[in-house]
Amino acid sequence: MDEESLKISLIHNNGDFDEFSGDLPAIEGWRGLLKASLEESKKLWYLAGPAIFTSLCRYSLGVITQAFAGHIGNLELAAVSIENSVIAGFSMGIMIGMASALETLCGQAFGAKQLGMLGVYTQRSWVILMTTALLLSSIYVWATPILKLVGQDDEIAELAGKFAVWMIPQLFAYASVFPLARFLQAQSKVLVMAMVAGGALIVHAVFSWLVIFKWGCGLWGAALMLNISWWIVVFSQLAYVLSGSCKEAWGGFSWAAFHNLGAFIRLSLASGVMLCLELWYLYILILLAGYLKNPSISVDAISICMNLMGWETMVALGFNIAISVRVSNELGAGHPRAARFAVINVLGTMFAIGAILMAVILITRNDFAVAFTNSDEVMKAVSNLATLLAITMLLNSIQPVLGGVAVGAGWQALVAYINIACYYMFGVPLGCLLGYYFDFGVKGIWAGMICGTTFQTIILCIITFRTKWKKEASQAIERIKVWGGHN
Template identity: 60%
Template sequence: MAVETTPLLDNQTVSQTNGDDEQHKPVTFVKEFGYESKKLWKIAGPAIFTAICQYSLGALTQTFAGLVSEIDLAAVAVENSVIAGLAYGVMLGMGSALETLCGQAYGAGRLRMLGIYMQRSWVILLTTACCLLPIYIWSPPILEAFGETTEISQAAGKFALWMIPQLFAYAINFPIQKFLQSQRKVLVMAWISAIVLVLHALFSWLLILKLGWGLTGAAITLNASWWLIDILQLLYIFITKSDGAWSGFSWLAFADLWGFVKLSLASAVMLCLEFWYLMILIVITGRLSNPLIPVDAISICMNIQGWDAMIALGFNAAISVRVSNELGAGNSRAAKFSVVVVSLTSISIGVCCMILVYATRDYFPYLFTSSDAVAEETTHLAILLAFTVLLNSLQPVLSGVAVGAGWQALVAYINIGCYYIVGLPLGIVLGFTLDFGVEGIWGGMIGGICLQTIILIVVTSITNWKTEAEQAESRVRKWGGSIADH
């Protein structure tokens, strides 16, 4: 496999480099495992760091807003988790179509296609952003419909209007991320995210606290930080030409859009069904007869789970890149072995995180609350949190395999069945009908995750990877035909 800085020019070049790999392939399982692990960690490590940095932008803004007033904290928290969270899920999902197409095109040595794909994704995501604008504009009545108070809904709605530029920054950012990830240029993204995070912390303190601009300062810094990430990444692409993957703007970006839209929609449905599933847990918990303590406790657990999810997202990106690259290059065995390695690695980390959560269940709640009642409820939920952490070490990896192979539509159907036909109703029955409360709601929803994980394990295990490689070759020819003619 060619190194990151070496452009893949054509199929002949790829075949030659793959042949070199075969000659130097380790002969034992342990050596081969280590060889593949090194490839995975070169992608996963920077991807995890990037995810943590970008996740921290909103978290830092929320922290500084909380130092101003309770209503400012509520406004930022609700806008971040509900309005921006909804948009983030849709935009990330739509952009994930590029993980399949760019990754397989890169593996096949069709570099110029990557730049065209990114531009097509920009067209689709910018259009999607325009369609999501009403959610930002009319967010107060939407939030009140979800049960928020009028005061919080009005404050969050005002902040949401100011955060519209972030919505369009998402539309530019996610295609760039997938474009760079598919070429394994993840270190660039990590450096840019780290620099922006430091600047974000400095200017958040200056504008929100020092100058006393409150929510206005929070909106300015958060919007500016996301757009700065976009600008720096674009400058890198335009200046370096990304080893030939970027050849300038082209009208081909508007060709074959319908097929591209269908794959983007399948990706969006698949990821949104996963992304929103545990968010619904907090909403349902709020419907309990005495919800304050359970909602606070489950919010603490979701905060822990959110940070842990950044590790899983890194492996999700890594396996998506590895599988799509290898299938695009026709290396079915390498793609299959990558799945084995990343699954074992991720499960090992998940077991460690599960043990850590359970071992500290009497202590970690006090990092987030001074209430003994909330801390006690959080401790009771720790076993469910630990089990969720373990499941979420493998489940996003299997989703990454699905994205890399182009199974988004299949996984979307699996998610609907497991999450919303089995898990959610089961949680409601256990929580309300059988009166198990928040433990029952969460336990039922974990059942949905278990079922989905088992099905994905079975699907991945019975997959004919040679057939998947042939389909990847067919997909590259289909999507690249019009590009090759120019």
């Protein structure tokens, strides 16, 4: 009997297992701890470094477009911010969330040496996400009346709705690129993703400046270049996969992609709900700011803070991806202690990064807004929000990593319930109470929502540190069989 068969046999007979070759050995003394931490850090940074760069480059595509729009005018900045954060953010949340089912399945299948299933899983995700994109396109078409219905300023809603229609191609790029990304990440092929994202960002920055300012195409030109840049990422990654660079994991297009979609859809929906509830939470800040006095200034100030939070979130997302891959690979391979140690290591790393970013925001509170606007009024409003932004930076360094642990272990449904309770039953109502009833404005809304994030982070920390990792490893092998379907 080979090692993999022995693992499965022990799991079925005992419901657990003690130790297998390759799991983390017992750590003795501080020197042993330091050595083990350095080894784990190398593995995490090998995955996280390129993933952070990739995430920053992709996020910066929208930020560059937003910054250029801000130098056209305050109305244009508000419109692009609403589309980018609310309409595209809503859709991106669904797409990233549903694609994150692949982080669980591809990661655990890779750890269990079932490489042939990775390509089939990816194609199933394409089928599901392309169908979802087709349904979501109606939101883009009806963006103006939707924004007006929820109380947005008429001028902002009109321009944001027009920009949203122009951005429909980006929606289908999301549906294509996110499953591809998970397919490559599960195999630790992150360097090629970084190179593609960096090239797309350079093209986007140069040609956006030419199209918007030199050739006078304005907002329409901004939308055109943002669409083109996202599709450059899609076709470049697809070309890499089809070139034979992933021949063990990619066996070509297969009708197996349409088999057993029901189980795959259930996991995709659980993943989508979990991540959407997280991504939409802070986007609600922009929506709620639109109900305040002088909404253009409020929306502009919040959107600038959101851009900075977005960059920091991309750093956390890199570690989210890294820890998701590490946990899913180790659990799929039957290494519970290694999975647990990876979690502890990444949390310590991200706390240190969050503390540094918090300090940088507080030191530069009166200066960083100049990159996004020429308005003294907007810069003053941003400076007033700097303390809340700094606190959010610290929390957001930890929370996405805990989400990555959840995805790697397959806890999406549980985290979705936690998010509903902490964010939408506690944080948002508290923010509205402080912002509107007690008249603290944007600060009150944001402070209440920070309380919701804090509550959620504490609960996830408790769950993570009380987890029985041996049990999770046994469930990982079962999950490959139950959720994977047939190859």
